[in-house]
Amino acid sequence: MRDAVIVEAVRTPIGRRHGTLKDLHPVDLASDVLNALIQRAGIEPSVVEDVIFGCVTQIGDQSTNVARLAVLAAGLPESVPGVTLDRACGSSQQALSFAAASVMAGHYDLVVAGGVESMSRVPLGSARTVGEPFGPRVRERYQRDSFSQGEGAEAIARTWGLSRTRLDEFALESHQRAMTATDAGAFAGQLVPITGPGGTLSADEGIRRDTTLEKLASLKPAFAEDGVIHAGNSSQISDGCAAMLVTTSERAAELGLHPIARFHSGAVAGDDPVTMLTAPIPATAKVLARAGLSIDDIGVFEVNEAFASVPMAWEIETGAAHERVNPLGGAIAVGHPLGASGAILMTRMVHHMRDHGIRYGLQTMCEAGGMANATIVELLDA
Structure with a gap:
């Protein structure tokens, strides 16, 4: 039976918006x-x-199949195709799932999975400037004209009783963990320094080393006058890219490659599209059941920090040990370049697993429309 393994994973440092x-x-x-x-x-x-890339806002600079154009820009042979997909924030995590499934099915022997998003050049919401994305039947079903992730994050905070102070403490810890990991060189083996018109970026740009609970407490709520979600406990708007090389163990041996991790199990789930951000909870239960593992079997989790309330509610519901969740910080500290984030989180996780001899890692992230991917990988390169 064919398997799917990740033999290499790299990412850019995440750049701040503008x-x-x-x-x-x-x-x-x-x-x-x-x-x-x-x-x-x-x-x-x-x-x-093939090159399978996630990208969310496929308009303007990110239109016309970013994956194929990136192949051509890289000077790769014209025989290498590319395809771009959109499952909202989980796009590049889905790219890995499609790559692994296709390798296991024998459709490919070796494929690249990843994602890219430049939120500086293609701002969030750009695609909504033309037409009406939801359509009359969706609006009628849910009795609303639009869906707001920020309002969903507020609803999660209310449902799980998460105070602003607790959310801000989580946000501060994200920065502290990211700072500690950066200073310890935890990302050195995965980062691709990027040089462009703006200079060279060699480390994640969003970490605020001087932030404090007092500074976070001074920020104005973003989605409700009496709300608890604000810019400081939400993910940063960012630019970035990541990619993974996926093949079979047999093909890896033929090429002299040494796999890092095996794609163990994957799942995708849907949930309430109004609250929108709770689907990582059922997706995690689904992938654990499929894998035959318990939450305590997992040595590290990457749960995307779209808003602090999302991973905090997920922790409460799953019972995951807090110290194993986002040990290197998360999107609150370093940013969330939409279509790239799934591949970025997986790249961070497999390198962390290898560095610390962790057998199982689980990644999950909330997605617009009330969806979530969940992926379990198993360390091979101990």
Whole structure:
């Protein structure tokens, strides 16, 4: 029976909105990552059978199939195709799931999965400037004209009794963990320094080393006058890219590659699209059942910090040990470049697993429309 393994995983440092990466076209940004992935793996580019990339706002600079254009910009053989997909914030996590499934099915022997998003150049919500995305039947079913993730984050905080102070403490810890990991060199083996018109970026740009609970407490609520969600306990708008090389154990051996982790199990779940952000809870239960594992079997979790209330509610419902959740910080500290975040989280996680000899890791993230992916990988390169 064929398996699917990750043999290499790289990512850019995450750039702040309008920061160092703002003048670099997302196609060029992705091409730098593709070249770095292939060079670090030490393979001939011609053996790549496809590039599957996530990208959420596929308009303007990110239209016309970013994945294929990145292949061409990277100078890879024209024989290498590319496809771009959108499952909202989980797009590049879904890219990995599709890559793994296709490798296991025998459709590919070696494929790249990843994602890119330049939120500086293609702002959040750009696609909604043309037409009406929800359609009359969706609006009628839920008796609303639009769906707000921020309002969903507020609803989660109310439902799970999460005070502003607790949310801000979580946000502060995210920055502290990211700062500690950065200073310890935890990301050194995965980062691809990026040079563009704005200079060279070699470390995640969003970490606020001087933030405090007092500073967070001074920020104005973003979605409700008496709300608890604000810019400081929400993910940062960012630019970034990540990619993973996926193949079978057999093909890896033929090419002299050393797998990091095996794709163990994957699941996707849907939940209430109004609250929108709770689906990681059923997705986690689903993937654990499919894997035949318990929450205590998992040594590290990457739960995307879209808003602090999301991973906090997830922790309460799953019973996951807090110290194992986002040990390197998360999107509150370093940013959330939508279509790239799934691949970024997986890249962070598999390197962390290898560095610390952790057998199982679980990644999950909330997605617009009330969905979530959940993925379990198993360490092979101990």
